[in-house]
Amino acid sequence: MSRKVSGLRAWVFQRITAVYLALFFFAATFYFLGAGGAPFGSLQGYLTWRGLLQNPAVSIATALFFLALLLHAWVGVRDIVMDYFGSATLRFTALVALGVTLWVAGLSVLRSLFVVVLS
Amino acid sequence: MAEIRTRPKFLNPLQIKLPVVAVLSILHRITGVLLFAGALVAVWLLNESVSGPQGYARTVEMLGSLPARLALALVGWALAHHFLAGIRFLLIDIDIGVEKATARSSAWVVNVLAALIGVALLIGGVA
Numbered sequence: 611m612s613r614k615v616s617g618l619r620a621w622v623f624q625r626i627t628a629v630y631l632a633l634f635f636f637a638a639t640f641y642f643l644g645a646g647g648a649p650f651g652s653l654q655g656y657l658t659w660r661g662l663l664q665n666p667a668v669s670i671a672t673a674l675f676f677l678a679l680l681l682h683a684w685v686g687v688r689d690i691v692m693d694y695f696g697s698a699t700l701r702f703t704a705l706v707a708l709g710v711t712l713w714v715a716g717l718s719v720l721r722s723l724f725v726v727v728l729s
Numbered sequence: 730m731a732e733i734r735t736r737p738k739f740l741n742p743l744q745i746k747l748p749v750v751a752v753l754s755i756l757h758r759i760t761g762v763l764l765f766a767g768a769l770v771a772v773w774l775l776n777e778s779v780s781g782p783q784g785y786a787r788t789v790e791m792l793g794s795l796p797a798r799l800a801l802a803l804v805g806w807a808l809a810h811h812f813l814a815g816i817r818f819l820l821i822d823i824d825i826g827v828e829k830a831t832a833r834s835s836a837w838v839v840n841v842l843a844a845l846i847g848v849a850l851l852i853g854g855v856a
Contacts, residue, residue, distance in 0.1 A: 625822075628815055635808075656785040659778060679768050686761045715772045722776045 624685040627678040634675045663726045676719045680712045753836040757814040760807035767804040798854035806847025813839040 650658060663669055687708055695701040739745070747755070778788040791797055817835050820826050826835050 625819065628819070632812060651789065652786070653782055655789065656782045659785065663779065676772065683761075683765050683768060687765055690758065690762070711769070715769055718776055719772050722779050726779045 620685045620688075623681055627682040627685075630678045631675065631682060634671060634678075637671075660726055660729075663723060666727075669723050669727055673720060673723055676716060680716045684708065684712055748833070749840065750832055750836045753814050753817075753840055756810055756840070757818075760811040760814075763804065763807040764811055767807065795855070799851070802847060802851040802854050805850040806843060809846040810839065810843035813843055 663672065688705060691701055691704045691708065695704055774788050774792070777784045779785070792801075817826065817839055820835075821832070826832055
């Protein structure tokens with residue numbers, strides 16, 4: 611069904627995205643722990659948050675994070691579907707549902723980041 | 730082939746004794762599913778938080794609520810376990826920790842460490 615993300619390629623994607631996800635997560639955690647709760651409450655917090663996402667490095671790194679996350683999730687959940695769903699029809703349906711969900715999620719994040727950057 | 734119909738089946742979860750590495754492995758899968766759900770929620774929260782001042786305020790308020798803190802502790806445990814077990818698998822990929830004794834002790838370390846992190850998040854979140 612997805613020849614492009616199968617076998618060795620899927621295995622590699624899963625590892626590479628895992629490394630990026632971990633790095634981003636630690637960087638984000640340190641940032642938020644360092645910033646403390648202060649700049650992020652109420653209206654001032656909203657502007658701070660948007661300002662943060664308008665930074666080109668942050669918006670691209672964040673977009674990459676979600677893309678990596680969805681790709682990583684695709685490989686993982688597809689393994690689960692392949693393991694537990696016997697019938698080809700059920701498997702096909704599940705994978706299509708999974709794919710659509712991931713694409714919608716990914717595109718919605720990209721759109722949000724785009725809107726923030728453009729405003 | 731008549732033998733197939735009489736093949737023994739043993740799936741009583743209360744009687745099966747899983748080795749610690751098997752517990753780690755199935756938890757890796759289960760936490761993955763939890764994180765998948767969490768990722769979708771995170772996407773939704775991100776979109777909400779940049780949609781406008783009201784959306785942002787809603788998001789901050791939601792995240793501060795008690796159910797959210799409990800959920801965050803659960804997701805935090807899931808992330809800790811999935812991440813640590815993942816590191817263990819990556820090391821095994823390059824042949825580090827493949828021996829049975831090492832594999833079992835590393836599995837114990839991951840399971841316990843992740844559980845401790847989960848408990849810490851629970852206490853920190855609720856307190």
